Amino acid sequence: MSCCGAAPGFDEMNEVSRLVSAKLAAFLRTLRDNGFAVGLAEGQDAASLMASGYAARPGLLRSAFKHLFSARKSDWEKFDGIFDAFWLGRRVRSRSLAAGSSKAANNPSLKTMRDGAAQGGHQSATDQVPSADDAPSSQGGEGRIEGASRAENLSEVDFRKLADAEQIAQAHEAAARLARMMRTRLTRRDLARRHGYRLDLRRTIHRNISHGGVPITLVKRQRKDKPLRLIVLLDASGSMSMYTSVFLRFIHGVLDEFREAEAFLFHTRLAHVSDAMKEKDAARALDRLSLLAQGAGGGTKIGESLQTFNRWHAARVIHSRSVVMIVSDGYETGDAALLGREMERLAKRCRRIVWLNPMMAWEGYAPEARGIKAALPYVDLYAPANTLKSLSALEPYLARL
């Protein structure tokens, strides 16, 4: 214990270690609030590190904790700020905001979270019927009809005209349900195409060596099918604010248990939100997300966000059966030429680009903003998405890919 110079009495020691472990526990909580996946084992390792002399040197301790607690690049980058703010009390304004604000926002929203939990439970109970995962595929069609009839009165109302809270909640439910139905149907199509087995001769012979070469067990070649992957890039800027919440709910539905989907938010920069979205409880996920969605400053830098996406995420996220869905009004405040270039790069990588523009259905709207003009040549499907009906019209298109 190099942290305590002279040998202290046993009680005193105990007291010190109790304080340290309390502080450590608080730090772990802060990390978890910031989206780190920290388990018990990490906590124990951290405690043993502190006990063995690392605690005496903050720089070393920070570096050690950084390796221990980070699990991905985004963690890696924000760790130093969180550590400094917590242990050294340094006010790193821009960075510690991330640590402080989520906590501050968590406290007042505790009530909403509890409300949300109740709501979420209720919702999952009602949803079991139409979209039970393992149910035979014929249910998909029925589910769809049911979904449409339930949301009938809302399906053609523009999202921004939804007025009272109940209507909005209903629209959210419908969006989530719609997304879930799309998921089931797309997945079913994958199963149906798994036919066409061929015999794998080489492996058959190999497998049957133990029978003296008599082919008793046959080995078949199975085509490994990549399921369709949906990548959603949602514009969360001010100009889209009337639509953001419904789309967030839609995305949550898509991501929830969908095998292959990723979600990103952008305004002036890009944020990977799949992890935050994977939260089972929808209301809580939205809480976490609305924090991320609050843009720093105004404007929308679609081009720059796409550049970040192409540079850091595209290789990992996109494969040959990927559809990129961009939900944005196309009001680019940055460099429109850059947006064009990045769209071109993106188009080379993925199967299809779908651009959903809620403004498209407005009367007298024409795609004249510089951003959308630069992007349109690379877009495969440009569609309005301001009502539930227009969202559900997408499904047959996606299913064909």
Add this chain to the structure above:
Amino acid sequence: MKDRDEIAQALSTSGYIADAELATAIALMQRLRRPLLLEGEAGVGKTEVAKALASMHATELIRLQCYEGLDQSSALYEWNYQRQLLAIQAHRGDADSIEDQIFSEKYLLERPLLAAIRRDKPPVLLIDEIDRADDEFEAFLLELLSDFQVSIPELGTIKAASIPHVVLTSNGTRELSDALRRRCLYHYVDYPDVEREARIIMARIDGASASLSLQVARMVEAIRKEELRKVPGVAETLDWAAALVGLDVRDLHDAPETVHETLMCLLKTQEDKVRITREVSERILGKVA
């Protein structure tokens, strides 16, 4: 506990110039007995870390290169079927004894993972590009990394004779599972800064003078800031430095022609090559003191 400075020192004698953070990671790796997960762009020297680690411990490096479709029989163990068949043919009619015989050590082919846990002196196990393997393999690996034992149905359970130092690398072509990430220590390997890159060049390339190395490192740093499709890694830098040394260039400013022509060591796509024209390369060279 080995101090991190000691570790950095030991690594540099084996030809790897580590920064303080990586040295800490390696110190932790030994302390906590956790695998180390290295992520970073291609060509920043992730694989080199494992090699340097092996030479630091003066132990064997066992490498498992992952690819799509990698399965247990090529990663863990396989029976030597040809030999088994031969044995069956040779001892025909003697069914009972032959069965015991052909499922024994003698007929077992070790693959990297099994080899790594059966050494007496702990080797360095490098699991390269884990992101290329399938999810199923990742799950299997996770089990192996926590128990360090393997069960072979015909032989029984094989416990690790020693716990290897495990290094995993990933290029980020696929998102790794949270479970695996949590199991490992994480280190993000970034492009080295100018000073470290210059030291790397000096350590690796015979005949590279201090001033040339510094110039090359600065030039490469400037090129990385250009908008390129494929940003040159450390391996490319070393290639380029070797080319310059081979062509007897002492100072980049003396030979702008050669500099431009040898840039092919750094630029690996047609698009990038077009982008860095003679003017651009001269402009960058002008900024390099």
